[in-house]
Amino acid sequence: MNDMVEMIRIEGLSKSYGDVAVLRNCSLDVARGEVVVICGPSGSGKSTFVKCINGIEPVQAGRIAIDGENLPSKPAAAARVRARVGMVFQHFELYPHLTVLENVCLAQIHVLKRSRDEAQEKARSLLRRVGLADKEASYPAQLSGGQQQRIAIVRALAMDPVAMLFDEPTSALDPEMIGEVLAVMLELAREGMTMVVVTHKMGFAKAAADRVVFMDQGEIVEVAETARFFAEPASERARLFLSRILTH
Amino acid sequence: MNYAWNWGVLFQSPYLGWLGQGIAMTLAVSVAAWVIALSLGTLIGVFHSGASGVVRLATGSYINLFRNVPLLLQMFLWFFVVPELLPKAAGIWLKRELPHPEVVTAIVALGLFTASRVAVQVAAGIAAVSRGQSMAARASGLSTIQAYRFVLLPQAFRIVIPPMTSEFLTIFKNSSIALTIGVYELTAQTQQIQSFTYQGFEAFTAATVVYMTIALMVTTLMTVIERKVSIPGRTARG
Ligand SMILES: Nc1ncnc2c1ncn2[C@@H]1O[C@H](COP(=O)(O)OP(=O)(O)OP(=O)(O)O)[C@@H](O)[C@H]1O
Ligand SMILES: [Mg+2]
Numbered sequence: 337m338n339d340m341v342e343m344i345r346i347e348g349l350s351k352s353y354g355d356v357a358v359l360r361n362c363s364l365d366v367a368r369g370e371v372v373v374i375c376g377p378s379g380s381g382k383s384t385f386v387k388c389i390n391g392i393e394p395v396q397a398g399r400i401a402i403d404g405e406n407l408p409s410k411p412a413a414a415a416r417v418r419a420r421v422g423m424v425f426q427h428f429e430l431y432p433h434l435t436v437l438e439n440v441c442l443a444q445i446h447v448l449k450r451s452r453d454e455a456q457e458k459a460r461s462l463l464r465r466v467g468l469a470d471k472e473a474s475y476p477a478q479l480s481g482g483q484q485q486r487i488a489i490v491r492a493l494a495m496d497p498v499a500m501l502f503d504e505p506t507s508a509l510d511p512e513m514i515g516e517v518l519a520v521m522l523e524l525a526r527e528g529m530t531m532v533v534v535t536h537k538m539g540f541a542k543a544a545a546d547r548v549v550f551m552d553q554g555e556i557v558e559v560a561e562t563a564r565f566f567a568e569p570a571s572e573r574a575r576l577f578l579s580r581i582l583t584h
Numbered sequence: 585m586n587y588a589w590n591w592g593v594l595f596q597s598p599y600l601g602w603l604g605q606g607i608a609m610t611l612a613v614s615v616a617a618w619v620i621a622l623s624l625g626t627l628i629g630v631f632h633s634g635a636s637g638v639v640r641l642a643t644g645s646y647i648n649l650f651r652n653v654p655l656l657l658q659m660f661l662w663f664f665v666v667p668e669l670l671p672k673a674a675g676i677w678l679k680r681e682l683p684h685p686e687v688v689t690a691i692v693a694l695g696l697f698t699a700s701r702v703a704v705q706v707a708a709g710i711a712a713v714s715r716g717q718s719m720a721a722r723a724s725g726l727s728t729i730q731a732y733r734f735v736l737l738p739q740a741f742r743i744v745i746p747p748m749t750s751e752f753l754t755i756f757k758n759s760s761i762a763l764t765i766g767v768y769e770l771t772a773q774t775q776q777i778q779s780f781t782y783q784g785f786e787a788f789t790a791a792t793v794v795y796m797t798i799a800l801m802v803t804t805l806m807t808v809i810e811r812k813v814s815i816p817g818r819t820a821r822g
Contacts, residue, residue: 392722412728419725429720432815433738442734443724477817495724 342401343368343499343530349388349398358384360554362398366499369528373541373562376551377577382534385551386501389532390414390421403498419447422492422500426508428484430476430491436463437472440491448495455494462490466520482513486520499530506537536581542566550574593783594790603787606773607794613690613769614756620695621755622748625702630732632703633710643703650700655693656761662693663765690762698755705747709740742813749806753799770794 344366351359358381366372374382387393389400391407391414400407402421408414430439440459444450450458463469466486476484485505492500502521506514518540525531525544535541541548541562548565550558550573558571569575593599632643650658663686667675682688713736721731763772774791778784 387719390723392719415722415725415727418723421723423720423723425716425720427714427716429714429716431717431720431735431739432818433742443726446730446734447725475816475818477815479817491724 341367343370343403344389344532345399345401346389347399349385349395349400351384351388351393351395358554359388359395362551362554362556364549364556364559366530366532367546369530370546371525371529371531371533371544372547372549373545374532374534374549374551375536375538375541375577375581376557380551381554382551383503386423386503386532386534389501390418390423392418392423415447419443419495420498422489422495422497424485424488424492424500424502424505426504428476428481428488428508430484430488432476434475435472436468436474436476436479436487439476439487440494443491444494458494459490462493463487466490480513481509482516485509485513485517489517489520489524493524499532500524502531502533502535504534504536506535538566538582550577552577587785589786590783591786593777593781594786599777599781599787602773602777603770603790603794606768606770606791609687609768609773610756610759610770611798613687613694613759613762613767614752616691617694617698617759618752618755620691621698621702621751624695625699626706628699628703629706630710630737633707634728634732647700647703650697651704655697655758656764658697659690659693659761659765663689686762686766689765690759690767694755694758694762698751698758701751701754702748705744705751706740709744710736712743713739742810742815745806745810745813749803752802752806756799756802757795 342365344364346362346364349359349362350357362381362385364372374385376382384393388395388398390402391400394409402417405417407417430436431442434442437456437459440462441452441455444455444458445452460469460472463472466489468483468486468490471479471483471487476487479487489500489505505521506517509517514537518537521531521533521540522544531544533540533545545562548558548560548562549556550560550565550569550571552573558565558569558574560570565574566578569578594603628643628646631639632647635643653661667678669675670678678685717735717739718731721735722728726734759769760771762769763775768776770791774784774787777787781787
């Protein structure tokens with residue numbers, strides 16, 4: 337373990353697809369145990385930003401360090417660092433051909449080289465924690481969206497990550513299932529997990545986030561303490577965005 | 585029509601034996617060619633889907649070359665032309681010392697031709713697995729090879745079972761082309777029975793029934809396999 341305060345350091349990140357700049361000189365430090373919520377209009381680059389943090393999207397410029405360790409710029413070389421950062425996707429992305437238990441064990445066994453028994457024990461204890469112990473033999477398609485997303489969170493947690501990234505984890509869910517997923521995330525936040533969460537659930541932001549990042553057109557426009565951000569956003573763009581999203 | 589039917593001829597010696605040998609040869613050529621087609625085609629399909637630059641150019645060229653030249657011509661090229669193009673010693677070895685050169689050539693030609701078609705199907709199957717799956721696999725720290733092995737290929741193979749079945753049936757039927765370079769497979773043997781006995785109708789009917797029976801068995805087997813590996817909770821695709 338590293339004693340540095342920052343768990344995630346992002347410096348001067350820029351990325352473009354062809355001629356289109358998607359991220360422009362983005363910098364952000366996330367402290368150990370901190371919860372940061374990222375919001376912003378559609379297409380502002382939030383998903384791209386989160387994917388760059390664990391190196392699954394290559395970047396043109398900038399530096400990323402996780403727990404004091406620089407992320408190699410080559411995606412293949414970044415696998416080891418990447419395994420230490422959990423990621424949860426909008427569409428769950430559970431492996432449909434594997435059971436719940438196999439989903440949670442796959443990377444434990446093949447990346448962390450845990451024994452099958454060890455991996456299964458870990459998986460079962462985490463599944464119990466999210467109330468899905470009885471689903472270990474099910475296949476993803478046999479579960480509700482909320483259950484699938486909780487299992488996706490478990491799959492990430494099973495790797496003992498130092499930080500967790502979430503990209504709109506509830507926006508593909510039916511309204512009645514959003515609560516169960518947010519509850520798991522809130523508990524994680526309380527336990528001190530370092531989290532970066534892209535979400536439009538401002539209720540979650542208010543309850544769990546230490547700071548809010550507002551992005552627009554590939555730029556980090558504003559970073560503010562949560563209470564401040566909602567009470568008096570500094571930028572005009574953030575104010576406009578908030579007024580739109582909160583009146584919905 | 586003045587034709588003296590005599591089904592009994594099919595059960596007389598040596599004609600029954602010829603039919604049996606023909607069936608055995610057809611199966612042997614088909615299965616051996618299929619082993620080449622499946623392994624090489626999968627390899628090329630995987631590289632074609634995942635690579636860029638030189639590798640993709642190479643896989644793309646293979647696919648275009650072997651898929652677009654008629655199989656009959658390929659068979660002739662491998663049998664008559666390639667031995668002449670090779671260094672002299674190798675050419676002589678191919679023609680003189682290689683046991684059953686016509687059978688080996690037929691297997692190789694059929695295998696390489698079908699590999700190009702398998703590659704296209706495998707690449708399409710991998711492309712049909714969502715991008716999010718490979719992203720999730722890589723995000724968890726799996727290497728590219730592991731992501732293919734544990735996440736992408738198992739899903740892609742389920743997707744390509746139906747087209748693979750028809751590719752196998754195609755290889756099976758195409759094996760009859762091997763008679764043009766002297767392989768005594770089923771069609772050649774029936775032709776031989778016809779020229780010895782003049783009972784061509786019976787012989788060709790027998791061949792038709794055999795081809796159809798085996799095709800039906802393969803189709804049934806593949807349907808069973810497809811059902812067996814289908815992913816629980818997903819509605820079966822049509
Ligand atoms: N693979 C890609 N190729 C080209 N352009 C892309 C690609 N992925 C994203 N983009 C573009 O990058 C920009 C940022 O996309 P991104 O998905 O990061 O936005 P977002 O803030 O997550 O939006 P949303 O709220 O809709 O999820 C968009 O303009 C998008 O069209
Ligand atoms: Mg997004």
